[in-house]
Amino acid sequence: MTVSMLNILQSAVGVPAVPMDQVVVATDLRWAGIILLLPLLSLLLCGLCAAMRVKSKLPAWCTVACLAGSFVLSVLLYVNYNPPGEVIPLLSWMNLSWGDGALNSFSANFALYIDSLSLLWIMFVTGLGTLIAYYASEYMEPDLGKGYARFFAGVSVFLFAMLALVLSDNLVMLYLGWEGVGFASYWLIGYYYTRPAAVAAAKKAFIVNRIGDLGLALAVYLIWTTFGTVQYDELMTVLESHSWRAEFEGWTISAIPFLLMLAAFGKSAQLPLYVWLPDAMEGPTPVSALIHAATMVTAGIYLVARTYPLFLLEPVSLHVVAWVGGLTALLAATIGMAQYDIKRIMAYSTVSQLGYMFLGLGVLTTYGAAYHVFTHAFFKAVLFLTCGAIMHGFAGQLDLRKLSGLRHMKGWRITSWTMLIGCLCLAGFPLTSGYFSKDAILAEAFVTQGPGFEILGWIAILTAGLTAYYTFRVWFRVCAGPVSYEPGDELHDDHGDHGHGDFHPHAPRFAINSVLVVIAVGALVAATPYFMSNKADANIAGGWVADMVHDSTARAGLPGLAESQHPHSEEVSHGAHEHPTLFGMDPHKAMYFVSGAVGLIGILLAAYLHLWKRKSADALRGWLLARGWIAWLPRAMERKWYVDELYHALVRAPLWILGHICYAFDRFIIDAVIVDGTARVPRLIARWLQPLQSGAVQSHAVVMIGGVGIIVLLLALCLRFEWLGVVL
Amino acid sequence: MTMVATAMAGGSLAQYLIISGVLMSIGLAGFLTRRNLIVMFLCTELMFQGVVIAMVAFSRWHWEVSGQVFVIFILTVAAAEAALALALVVLLYRRRDTLDAEAWTELRE
Numbered sequence: 158m159t160v161s162m163l164n165i166l167q168s169a170v171g172v173p174a175v176p177m178d179q180v181v182v183a184t185d186l187r188w189a190g191i192i193l194l195l196p197l198l199s200l201l202l203c204g205l206c207a208a209m210r211v212k213s214k215l216p217a218w219c220t221v222a223c224l225a226g227s228f229v230l231s232v233l234l235y236v237n238y239n240p241p242g243e244v245i246p247l248l249s250w251m252n253l254s255w256g257d258g259a260l261n262s263f264s265a266n267f268a269l270y271i272d273s274l275s276l277l278w279i280m281f282v283t284g285l286g287t288l289i290a291y292y293a294s295e296y297m298e299p300d301l302g303k304g305y306a307r308f309f310a311g312v313s314v315f316l317f318a319m320l321a322l323v324l325s326d327n328l329v330m331l332y333l334g335w336e337g338v339g340f341a342s343y344w345l346i347g348y349y350y351t352r353p354a355a356v357a358a359a360k361k362a363f364i365v366n367r368i369g370d371l372g373l374a375l376a377v378y379l380i381w382t383t384f385g386t387v388q389y390d391e392l393m394t395v396l397e398s399h400s401w402r403a404e405f406e407g408w409t410i411s412a413i414p415f416l417l418m419l420a421a422f423g424k425s426a427q428l429p430l431y432v433w434l435p436d437a438m439e440g441p442t443p444v445s446a447l448i449h450a451a452t453m454v455t456a457g458i459y460l461v462a463r464t465y466p467l468f469l470l471e472p473v474s475l476h477v478v479a480w481v482g483g484l485t486a487l488l489a490a491t492i493g494m495a496q497y498d499i500k501r502i503m504a505y506s507t508v509s510q511l512g513y514m515f516l517g518l519g520v521l522t523t524y525g526a527a528y529h530v531f532t533h534a535f536f537k538a539v540l541f542l543t544c545g546a547i548m549h550g551f552a553g554q555l556d557l558r559k560l561s562g563l564r565h566m567k568g569w570r571i572t573s574w575t576m577l578i579g580c581l582c583l584a585g586f587p588l589t590s591g592y593f594s595k596d597a598i599l600a601e602a603f604v605t606q607g608p609g610f611e612i613l614g615w616i617a618i619l620t621a622g623l624t625a626y627y628t629f630r631v632w633f634r635v636c637a638g639p640v641s642y643e644p645g646d647e648l649h650d651d652h653g654d655h656g657h658g659d660f661h662p663h664a665p666r667f668a669i670n671s672v673l674v675v676i677a678v679g680a681l682v683a684a685t686p687y688f689m690s691n692k693a694d695a696n697i698a699g700g701w702v703a704d705m706v707h708d709s710t711a712r713a714g715l716p717g718l719a720e721s722q723h724p725h726s727e728e729v730s731h732g733a734h735e736h737p738t739l740f741g742m743d744p745h746k747a748m749y750f751v752s753g754a755v756g757l758i759g760i761l762l763a764a765y766l767h768l769w770k771r772k773s774a775d776a777l778r779g780w781l782l783a784r785g786w787i788a789w790l791p792r793a794m795e796r797k798w799y800v801d802e803l804y805h806a807l808v809r810a811p812l813w814i815l816g817h818i819c820y821a822f823d824r825f826i827i828d829a830v831i832v833d834g835t836a837r838v839p840r841l842i843a844r845w846l847q848p849l850q851s852g853a854v855q856s857h858a859v860v861m862i863g864g865v866g867i868i869v870l871l872l873a874l875c876l877r878f879e880w881l882g883v884v885l
Numbered sequence: 886m887t888m889v890a891t892a893m894a895g896g897s898l899a900q901y902l903i904i905s906g907v908l909m910s911i912g913l914a915g916f917l918t919r920r921n922l923i924v925m926f927l928c929t930e931l932m933f934q935g936v937v938i939a940m941v942a943f944s945r946w947h948w949e950v951s952g953q954v955f956v957i958f959i960l961t962v963a964a965a966e967a968a969l970a971l972a973l974v975v976l977l978y979r980r981r982d983t984l985d986a987e988a989w990t991e992l993r994e
Binding site (some may be wrong): 850851852853855858862 | 984987992
């Protein structure tokens, strides 16, 4: 459907083209722009520190102070804003107009769109950003005076771009932030630029993300051509006034959600674009915790939640989102079970948990997805930061076979216990935050009608068990059991007075320990919003986060659409419709028991294989490998389901061949024939004529006179001798 | 084209052109046969004067004074050029202790 038709519809229904009655333009909240400016200020200060070769921790304190300021302002903004949403104009940027009517103007400004969804995001982004920057002030100590300022400048760039992405009021500014976080990610993954693996990982992340970015660029363009605007408030008004599918014709309505999905899958590491995230662990651990676990990778979830009405218009797209999310969760969990590098295990776990979030979006529980983003940000940050503390203390050792019994070692108790809290939340241990947020998604998979959603629900439950297993495999191996350890291969100067013979791990100090404790407590407290009172509708489970989502563009209830598909979307109360059941109970209630039980089974299995009978794990692996009919399974899991090899065969090898064909064409046709060939022509002619150049002046003169003679003769012929004859 | 006989006092245009051609030919023959740099230079001057005579003759024949003005310019430039050429010959002689043009064939490169 073209925009002109939309406008006719609008006038028929009586909706103004620019609806300002719902979303308030709030100029009195312009101070919110400082939230964006503080990370930029921090970038400037870090740059100055780098230029002046500051040897102290000054860049870290600048960053921590600026990010803390952003966090405080975010909370103030939450207190002061007026629901449901406000637009805060900051700077005019693009306001183009080349005629009257639809599609003849384009407007995208630096303006902030404040609703509960963006507030939820910026509060945990700035909060965790502050804490992790403080953690990094100690973690990055070995690089003091070298890369220290560069690291914090990268963190500042990331925070600025992430906040721009989340707070923008239009898709163009969102795109700017989207590219910005991709760039910051590239910058920080490749932080150790002397290590080839880090450089390769940075390139991989950047290139894989490019595929998703292409989808986003095309989606923004199609949204503009279809709806005539890229601003959320106008877009949502158009969508809400024409929310039934039949009103929109044409392929763009179907194409837009799939392109947005491509973008989200690239940034949030879903099948088939997840391959960059595990490799991104080459970056410093605070970066892995902040960017590649808690914040940036949830940008895809944010994008889908923000443009949710577009997905609701094309139900097939939500089914695809659900299935891709569910399958990614399972696949990444099985890979995580078979890895030995604890940071990689956490990376696959992140991919898996992001899969859960997409499953939640797909089965119409944006609340569940947003809540899981929120809780996951805390407990995954704890897990990564404890991994980082271990890596820092044991000279880069990350192999869970070479570390054991940390909780009995002096100075490592805080690390061990905070890691246990993170593991419990991730495993969905009853009454932890991960338990509630995961259950919200799992139960909804059984409630919502969709193609095979029930199978998807069982897949997700199975994945929950696997998650509990691989999480506690790490904890039982590394933190429990008898004390033994080997150092890694990064013996820096500050570890330097001892060789491999008498290696002393250095335990984390105040900055790391305090951050671990604060975030671990946050991970536990993240369960409380579930029980908070719900001001919108007492029938909705989920409390505060549900409230936050309900007020935003991500609510799953557009009249006429969601209702038919979803018996109790957040808009509709529970009792009004017939409810699917699980074991004869309401799925939400049944899930408390099912997922709790599955989680406990996973933990017990891990305890048996990795705590009580440590040898049995290797025995089991050997037994499996010895059986021909099942040996492929552990092998495939250890080799990550051959996905990297598949990429190599399907993408890299054809590109390699194409590249070499182009190289050969360039080398042998362009270079050899055209360039060198042209250059050889004068040389050949010169070699042929060179003998004429004797150097004897007289012979030159003879030739010259001959030439002049020929010219005169020709002239004479032209003038037919008449003139000469007359003269004589 | 008709001939203006009265314009040429003391001989026809052809006579002047013949003198000019003779001077040119002597100069050319000398230039092609001799190897001595100074003689070769003198020969070029001879050719030059042949051309100048032809020019003056035509100027007179056409009753057009600008040709003679042009000749004055040419002679001035020729004087300067002669000074330059002789200076070059002196330098070349100092290099090789000979005035033979064959000594400089390597300049072809």
